[in-house]
Amino acid sequence: MDKPKVVLGVSGGIAAYKACELLRRLTESGHEVRVVPTASALHFVGEATWSALSGNPATTEVWESVHEVPHVRIGQSADLVVVAPATADLLAKAAHGLADDLLxxxxxxxxxxxxxxxxMHTEMWEHPATRENVATLRRRGAVVIEPAVGRLTGVDTGKGRLPDPGEIFEVCRRVLARGTAEQRLDLAGRHVVVSAGGTREPLDPVRFLGNRSSGKQGYALARAAVARGARVTLVSANSELPDPAGADVVRVGTAVQLREAVVKAAAEADAVVMAAAVADFRPARYAEGKIKKRDGHEPDPIALVRNPDVLAEISADRARPGQVVVGFAAETDDVLANGRAKLARKGCDLLVVNEVGEHKTFGAEASEAVVLASDGTETPVPYGPKEVLADTVWDLVARRLA
Known part of the structure; x- marks a missing residue:
């Protein structure tokens, strides 16, 4: 079988060196990659490096190998074009149809x-001209990944950092795996909120009540939504996973903090997917000092109080007309019966029900589930990678939004 043909465009930013890692991931996963740098990009990484890592010639000029008509043929034969990094200048040229080099x-x-x-630097990313160029490209069907927040060139810090190359690769892989443009970008122009991970309720300065959730399913949902064109806010509770490329990540610890972040983000969201494992209870009293063992004495009972029911709250009080709310139900017995009862009780549109245990679902790379809908339909998702379940959820959400 022919390898998928990927064009890796590299424009002239300091982050160009990170594209070498993206190139490695693409080639090692079975893609044929042609690197097309700009002249400015070669000031950061030389042509020999790109050619050696890709196994294909890398040139900036339309005048080389003219008989092959490279300025037309490279784009015509590609299965995917990814530009990383994309500078403000490159985005402006792409938005306005300028064509003064091979890329x-x-x-x-x-x-x-x-x-x-x-x-790019934060000021450049936030400039109205750049925002308008990005909006234009998105309207035309391109996937423009939101930059990460972090250290920039010099002493500056802010939004504009190139996302992790491994996460950019995941976006590319998912975009390649989808069908027509309409199918690929069925969440374009939508804002979705995803919660992930597991909340922790402090007991004393060194202990907490928590759960086994790793956040993998929520992060898979966030990655899938980015690849489908959505603006994604990921509310992450105590997960150590790398930030998904293109998602705005809000970090929280407790159920109360998660509620605050989700309610705030949901105010302008088209869909909210509550994949986080939110603690139902928290200690009634927080011990200011570490709770000590006392010889000859049993420990004092730990009194618990209820945490806010975030899923029920946002289901009952929709921030926007037509907002779709999705919940998750982790059950250990009578899975479907408990799931149906929870769907009715919570009032959400969809409920993803799966069986959990010490060696099931939590922390695993794969899972199986049944998605229950408020209209009575049920969608089984057989055992497989969590990204398959993520795409199934977004398929159902997209239909409701449409």
Missing amino acids: TNTLLTARCPVVFAPA
Whole structure:
């Protein structure tokens, strides 16, 4: 079988060196990659490096190998074009159809999915001109990944950092795996909120009540939504996973903090997916000092109080007309019966029900589930990677939003 053909465009930003890792992941996963740098990009990483790592020539010029018409053929034959990093200058040229080098010509001739991974200083990313260019590209069907927040060139810190190359690769892989443009970007223009991980309720300065959730399912949901064109807010509770490329990550610890973050983000969201394992209870009293063992004495009972029911709250009080709310139910017995009862009790549109245990679902790379809907339909998802369940959930959400 032919390898998928990927064009890796590299524009002239300091983050160009990180594209080498993206290139490695693409080639090692079975893609044929042609690197098309801009002239400015070669100031950061030389042509020899790109050629050696890809196994294909890397050039900036339309005048080389003219008989092969590279300024047309490279884009025509590609299955995916990804530009990482994409500078403000490159985004402006792409949005306005300028074509003064091989990369911008390739972008004009490509009829395949196009992914941009911007990287620049915060002021440049937030400038109205850049925001308008990004909006234009998104309207035309391109996936423009939101930059990460972190250390920039010099002493500056803020939004504009190139996301982790491994996470950019995940976006590319998911975009390639989907079908037509309409199917690929069925969440374009939508804002979705996803909660992930497990809350921890402090007992004393060194102990907490928690659960086994790793956040993997919520992060898979966030990655899938980015690849489908959505703006994603990920409310992450105590997960150590790398930030999904393109998602705005809000970190929380307790159920009360998670409620505050979700309610705030849901105010302008089209869909909210509550994949986090939120503690039902928290200690009634927080001990200011570490609770000590006392010889000859049993420990004092720990009194618990209820945490807010975030899923029921946002289901009952929808922030926007037509907002879709999805819950998760982790059950250990009578899975479907308990799930149906919870769906009715919570009032959400969809409820993902799965059986959990010490060696089931939590922390695993795969799971199986049944998605229950408020209209009585049930969608079984057989055992498989969590990204399959994530896409099933978004398929059902997208239909309701449409």
